[in-house]
Amino acid sequence: MPELPEVETVRRSLEERLLGLQIKKITINHHSVIAAPEVPAFQENLLEQTFLQVGRRGKYLIFDLTSNWKMVVHLRMTGRLVYGDAGMPLLKHTHVIFSLDNGAELRFTDPRRFGRIWLVPAQDIALISGLSTLGPEPLGGEFSPEVFQEQLHRRKTKIKSLLLDQRFIAGIGNIYADEILFRSCIHPERSADSLSDEEIKCLFQSVIDILQEAVEHRGTSFSDYVDGLGAKGTHQNYVKVYQRAGNNCLRCGGVIERMKIGSRSAYYCPQCQK
DNA sequence: AGTTACACCTGGGTGC
């Protein structure tokens, strides 16, 4: 499940290869992954375009092109965007193939087909659902401890739900929400306004540290995730609670448990996280 | 405002 660290790793690996390459052909095998515009317009406006830059906002990848249009990709749960030789084996569920002017290809593969690709005029980028309402980038300068604290004070929702809310903070998903709360020793069901200033300070720093460490490890590869060149990340070897129910806590030796919060699994240590 | 249920999909793992 690509979250901020995975999307950032894809961004970096693609940017290494894609800049200056031109799209010569677009093969679309499954139309539903193209969110906008209609498929013919998508192809017409993208053909002959050259990649100028690869950006990221939250879990969205943003490709700057020669024209005044931008291509935006969200990988959702199982999406992959991989650059490689045209001869590389064709994976099942490859929905879009961008053929490039150096003979290589950029392929979008997604078994569950939740992922989406948009092509929009630059001035309309805010119209993409979820993109304009994103909260601050946790690894960017806009993420302030004072604002974070003030927001937490006036919210009564469970802290894990708040960390997953992209309007509150951009880029955190189920794996890192659990890892961040474990690092901060905070129970996922605590209401946001019940946290002490001390706990909030620790939580703020854990958000930054956990995400940074995961970026350094090039993301977490449990099942589908690979970077823009098809390589797995290594952060799965450093995960402390996610998908570890029934195993011993690496900090206190207690047993990790799983519970449901907002119809999603939450993994935590009942001894360490109060 | 907070919470839950479900929709969108396929595949891997489990237990019988």
Place this chain on the structure above:
DNA sequence: TGCACCCA
């Protein structure tokens, strides 16, 4: 081996 179920 098949099938129902849960999970991601």
Place this chain on the structure above:
DNA sequence: GTGTAAC
């Protein structure tokens, strides 16, 4: 992972 509808 996200959007929508419902209580």
